[in-house]
Amino acid sequence: MPAAPKELAEAYRGWLDAQKQALDIMEGVRQPGTDTDWAEGYRWLARIACLVEEWILEHEDPLHPTIFHSQGPTRKLMVDNPDVNYWFASIDPKHTYRLHGSRGTAPYLGLTFGTDVFRGARGGRTGTLVQTNVDRFGVVGDDGTFELFVGPDAPGVPEGATRIDLPDGATQLAVRETFTNRAVEVPSELVIELVGEAPRKRAEPEIVAERLRTMSRFLLFVTNTCKMMWEGLTVVNAIQGAPGRKHVEAQEDENRTHSDPDMVDMVGEWRLGGGEALDVTILPPAKPFTYWGLVIINPWMESYDYRYAPTNLSNGTAVPNDDGSWTLTIAAEDPGTPNWLDTGGRREGYMLLRWVLAEDVPTPVCTLRTL
Numbered sequence: 001m002p003a004a005p006k007e008l009a010e011a012y013r014g015w016l017d018a019q020k021q022a023l024d025i026m027e028g029v030r031q032p033g034t035d036t037d038w039a040e041g042y043r044w045l046a047r048i049a050c051l052v053e054e055w056i057l058e059h060e061d062p063l064h065p066t067i068f069h070s071q072g073p074t075r076k077l078m079v080d081n082p083d084v085n086y087w088f089a090s091i092d093p094k095h096t097y098r099l100h101g102s103r104g105t106a107p108y109l110g111l112t113f114g115t116d117v118f119r120g121a122r123g124g125r126t127g128t129l130v131q132t133n134v135d136r137f138g139v140v141g142d143d144g145t146f147e148l149f150v151g152p153d154a155p156g157v158p159e160g161a162t163r164i165d166l167p168d169g170a171t172q173l174a175v176r177e178t179f180t181n182r183a184v185e186v187p188s189e190l191v192i193e194l195v196g197e198a199p200r201k202r203a204e205p206e207i208v209a210e211r212l213r214t215m216s217r218f219l220l221f222v223t224n225t226c227k228m229m230w231e232g233l234t235v236v237n238a239i240q241g242a243p244g245r246k247h248v249e250a251q252e253d254e255n256r257t258h259s260d261p262d263m264v265d266m267v268g269e270w271r272l273g274g275g276e277a278l279d280v281t282i283l284p285p286a287k288p289f290t291y292w293g294l295v296i297i298n299p300w301m302e303s304y305d306y307r308y309a310p311t312n313l314s315n316g317t318a319v320p321n322d323d324g325s326w327t328l329t330i331a332a333e334d335p336g337t338p339n340w341l342d343t344g345g346r347r348e349g350y351m352l353l354r355w356v357l358a359e360d361v362p363t364p365v366c367t368l369r370t371l
Helices: 006-027 035-056 207-231 244-250
Strands: 084-090 097-104 108-114 127-134 145-150 172-178 189-194 240-243 263-271 276-282 290-298 313-314 328-331 341-342 348-356 365-370
Touching: 006 365, 035 207, 084 145, 108 263, 127 290
Parallel strands: 328 341
Antiparallel strands: 084 172, 097 145, 097 189, 108 127, 108 172, 240 263, 263 348, 276 328, 276 365, 290 313, 290 348
């Protein structure tokens, strides 16, 4: 039997080594160390390895594109939002694509076109290059369907079709479909297709080897970034942040430059003593807005398991105060008041407040109290 191509075998062994390095990173994180935190840490490593494999090895092919659910209840990446359906597709700005489907009824269906997050910055600008949302184009029909073309004008694009031009370097499309209340809002159905012909898809050793090396790089990027996010937070029992467009414009790092400029992210750490709770009062902005949502996060930058307990709330699910504000309570035990975010007995974690299409958002008021 012929030997395996050397490049391919070395790339796979590199992938195994990267997983061992990721394990060392996870075990070295300074975190509360509860049994639950440790269990979620080892689970997180397995989840991230699966996510990386699916994103890069299976779906990164701009000539045979797929738009797929990139995160969900069991695969979460760097502070996920339970109110968002995350979609992802790999593209090539030299080619043209047809993006179509049913719009659904979530209030925001954002389209973020950005640089290659898998391989990192390679000179020039990194992160988000084009930000828009489906509703800005007026292409949703009475039946709820829509069609957009992405990339240069090309044979096969109908005359008069709505088309989004892409700059050089735009190799990825991230869709953030944001719900205020999943119980009553209908999710979208999305399809992406290459306009024109493509060669038959094959598993070629050099292509698979390069993707394995990319998987190794991205796995370590994610684990190191999550470690830095957790250990670098200095805001305790308070929340602060900035609009996504400021992170993109500032070109701060490979993580924050991929922000959605239509959003504002505000973060903080919560710490509770025995019998304590943290009240977070969210004040409405002076101007209309689309969404806010608060979620509690573990040391691995994953949302707490929202399938089995209330761990996130939004302007569509929280009970408002009489003055139009909302008070959410982070507590290990039921405080007996509305809008409880259940920590599952844990007394330390991360919290993220996201706004969508909101201007001049007020800083939330955080108050530590005894139950």
